[in-house]
Structure formats: C-alpha cells, structure tokens
Amino acid sequence: MKLDAGLFLILCITLLSSTTRSHVLDEAPLIDGHNDLPYNLYKLTENNLDKYNFEKNLTNDPVWGSKYCKSCFTDLPRLRAGKVAAQFWVAYVDCKVQYKDALAKTIEQIDVIKRFAKRYQNYLHLATSTADITNAFASGKIASLIGVEGGHSMDSRLGVLRMLYDLGARYMTLTHACNTPWADNSYVDDSKPVHNLTAFGRLVVREMNRLGMLVDLSHVSHNVMNQAIDASVAPIFFSHSSAYAVRNHNRNVQDSTLRKVKENRGVVMVNFASNFVNSDPLQASIEDVAKHINHIVNVAGINSVGIGADYDGVSSMPKGLEDVSKYPDLFDLLQAQNASRWTNENLKLLAGGNFLRVFQEVENVCSEYTTSMFK
Structure with a gap:
C-alpha cells in the first residue's frame, strides 16, 4: 500500500506524539503571551469565581x-x-x-486575576518577573502573569500606567480595536492614519521602558509598530500576532516590521486564532500556525518567535489546536516537518526561551534607569 505525503506526515506525528508529546516542554517552560479567560469570567460570572471550576475538565x-x-x-x-x-x-x-470607567473596570479585571491565582495557589504562582517564571517552573506550578490589553485602560495618564505596574501588570498593549488619543489601532491600516504614535505615545513607551513593563504592539497600526520600536530602548514584543505575508490581516506583522523586530531583539508571540492564520477560518489548521511560525523565523530569525495563542479571546481555533491541551502537537508537528530547523534547542527557544530573554532585557533596562537615577 502506498501512502501519500500528507497521510505519512500525520502517521509520523501520531507516532511521535504517542511516545513524547514534545518532551522539550518538560525541560523548558512553555510561556503563552495571551489568554482571555479573565474576560470570560467577567462575561459569564460577573467575576464570581464560585461559578468556575478551574480544577475540572470543562470540555x-x-x-x-x-x-x-x-x-x-x-x-x-x-x-x-x-x-x-x-x-x-x-x-x-x-x-x-x-473616556468613561475603563480604569475602574481594568482594576476589577486585575483583581479577578489575582483572586483566581490565590484561590488556585496549589497550581498557580502569581508572577511578576523572569525569576518568578523559572522558579514556578521548577516547582511544577503555572506562573500567572498579568497583561493589560489596550492603552485606553491607562486613561492617558502616566501616573495610572505606573499604578498598573505596581498592581502587577507586566505588559500593556498600546491599543486595542480603537485608537487612543496618542496611538492608532490596526484597523486604520484599512483607511488612513489618524494619530500614528504621538509625542505623548513615545513618552508612554519610554515610561514603560523605565518601569520594566513590556511594550506590546499587537493591535496597533503598521506605522505605530515601527514608530514604537524606534522609540523603545528595550526589546518590544507582540503578545498575540501572526505573519502578514502568510495571512494579510491587519492584526498580523508585516515583513518590514519583522526585520525591525530582529534588530530590536524583540519577539512575536504567534496567534492561533482561525481568522488570523487563514483567510478561510473554516479551513484553518495546525499546519497554518506552523506556516506563520516558520515565516517569522525565515524573516526575523529563530530568536524572534514565541507563542501567544489567544485562547478564550476568539470564537474559533484551528483544527488540531482546539484548546489549551494541544500545544505539544504543534511542537511535534514542527519537528516532524523540519527536524534540522526544529531541533530540541530551537523548540525550547520557541516555547519560552526567546520570551524569557526579552523579558530579562526589559528588566535590565529598568535596572539601568534606576542605577542612573542614583549616580
């Protein structure tokens, strides 16, 4: 019996998965840049944790x-x-x-994340640093970090930005699906720029550098991506974006920006959402996500890619990546497709090594600011 190439690849992945399921993820931490479970807690329970049993398989x-x-x-x-x-x-x-109660509602969402981590502290460890992540991994707990999605949450006030950091937020996405008064969101790329990144927007980026907060460029316009990279003295990152050349959606990162990410020593955490990886969401598959990962490596290099799946933030995930249990299958697929590129060491970089390096450099820039203040 002859096997076609596609069936042969599936059999290889099945055999690989049955024996290893990406053993590299037992050796190095898998760090995901974006999960919207807290918003589902808000929508479905009004942040009442008694109505969500995290310990149960809820499929x-x-x-x-x-x-x-x-x-x-x-x-x-x-x-x-x-x-x-x-x-x-x-x-x-x-x-x-x-312009209404964005700040108050953001604080409520930070509160539910903290209460969630405390309630399940036997499994989760509230983390604010690279050291916290590595220590949690060593202890077998899931490091739980806080990201703020959307610059509208800071109400255009640097004092609020500083307080968000003090509350535990370690990244802020400069915009969401709306412009702030100081930065354009990705949808202006379908029309024309409104603000680009203003002088105040550049000040926000530099204040985030000073604080040690990751500058997240998912959701911003193409111009703002490039302008923010130029403004930042620390590596930037995209918490949940994919490759524009593979799927020309304005939420994805164009090659010209990927080259700047490489120069900046930043990282693009690849989004799995069906609509962002395939122009026909109904046909989206795990193979599409692999294409986005490989394209980013082709353009920006192996040190510029990570994982930011966007689970619980979208309504459709690709075939083969239906929920948060499926990450090992993606790593096994990459290695089955191209073992010379996806060595164990390179898979570890994808899993979390690249993000940890970026986060460490952001922390180092913060330390340099602090040291210079007291010279």
Whole structure:
C-alpha cells in the first residue's frame, strides 16, 4: 500500500506524539503571551469565581464547554495536558468604556486575576518577573502573569500606567480595536492614519521602558509598530500576532516590521486564532500556525518567535489546536516537518526561551534607569 505525503506526515506525528508529546516542554517552560479567560469570567460570572471550576475538565460543561461557549478553551486539566508553564492572563475591557470607567473596570479585571491565582495557589504562582517564571517552573506550578490589553485602560495618564505596574501588570498593549488619543489601532491600516504614535505615545513607551513593563504592539497600526520600536530602548514584543505575508490581516506583522523586530531583539508571540492564520477560518489548521511560525523565523530569525495563542479571546481555533491541551502537537508537528530547523534547542527557544530573554532585557533596562537615577 502506498501512502501519500500528507497521510505519512500525520502517521509520523501520531507516532511521535504517542511516545513524547514534545518532551522539550518538560525541560523548558512553555510561556503563552495571551489568554482571555479573565474576560470570560467577567462575561459569564460577573467575576464570581464560585461559578468556575478551574480544577475540572470543562470540555463538555453546559456553561463552559465549547459547544455552549464558543470562546471557552481553558481549564487546569487541559493546561496540564498542554504543558503550559507560564501564562499571561489578560486584563481587558471593551473600547466602549474609553473616556468613561475603563480604569475602574481594568482594576476589577486585575483583581479577578489575582483572586483566581490565590484561590488556585496549589497550581498557580502569581508572577511578576523572569525569576518568578523559572522558579514556578521548577516547582511544577503555572506562573500567572498579568497583561493589560489596550492603552485606553491607562486613561492617558502616566501616573495610572505606573499604578498598573505596581498592581502587577507586566505588559500593556498600546491599543486595542480603537485608537487612543496618542496611538492608532490596526484597523486604520484599512483607511488612513489618524494619530500614528504621538509625542505623548513615545513618552508612554519610554515610561514603560523605565518601569520594566513590556511594550506590546499587537493591535496597533503598521506605522505605530515601527514608530514604537524606534522609540523603545528595550526589546518590544507582540503578545498575540501572526505573519502578514502568510495571512494579510491587519492584526498580523508585516515583513518590514519583522526585520525591525530582529534588530530590536524583540519577539512575536504567534496567534492561533482561525481568522488570523487563514483567510478561510473554516479551513484553518495546525499546519497554518506552523506556516506563520516558520515565516517569522525565515524573516526575523529563530530568536524572534514565541507563542501567544489567544485562547478564550476568539470564537474559533484551528483544527488540531482546539484548546489549551494541544500545544505539544504543534511542537511535534514542527519537528516532524523540519527536524534540522526544529531541533530540541530551537523548540525550547520557541516555547519560552526567546520570551524569557526579552523579558530579562526589559528588566535590565529598568535596572539601568534606576542605577542612573542614583549616580
């Protein structure tokens, strides 16, 4: 019997998965840049943690199961199966509350993340540093970090930005799906720039550098991506974006920017969402995500790529990456497709090594600012 190439590859992955399921993820932390579970907690329970059983596999749950909640993909058993070692939980509030109560609602979302980590402290460790991530991995816990999604949350006030950092936020996405008064979001690329990155926007970037907060460029316009990279004295990152050349969606990163990411020593955490990886979301597959990862490596290099899946933030995930249990299958696929590129060491860089290096450099820049202040 003759096997076609596609079936042969599937058999190889199946055999690999049955024996290893990406053993590299047992040796190095898998760090995901973006999960919107906190927003689902807000939508479905009004942040009442008693109504969400994190310890249970919720695949078929009448509230949290994917048949009933199209954007629900996360619980502890599946995170464990997915070998997730560190997760940025996102404090997100809708753009509709900009100029209203965005700050208050953002603080509520930070609060639910902290309460969630405390409630499940046997499994989760609230983390704010690279050391916290590595220590949590060593102890078998999932490092739980806080990201703020959308510059509208800081209400255009540097004092608020500083307080968000003090509350534990370690990245802020400069915009979400709306412009702030100082930066354009990605959808202006479908029309024309409004603000680009203003002088105040550059000040926000530099203040984030001083604080040791990661500058997240997912959701910003192409111009703002490049301008923010130029303004930053620390490496930047994209918490959940993919490659524009593979799928020409304005949420993805163009090659010209990928080359700047390489120069900046930053990292692009690849988004899995069906609509961002394939122009026909119904046909999106794990292979599409692999194409985005490989393209970023082709343009920006092996040190510029990571994982930011966007689970619980979108309503559709590709075939083969249906929930947070599936990360090892992606790593096995990459190695089966190209073992010379995806050595164990390079898979470890993808999993979390590149992000840890970026985060460490951001922390180092913060230390340099602090040292210079006292000279």
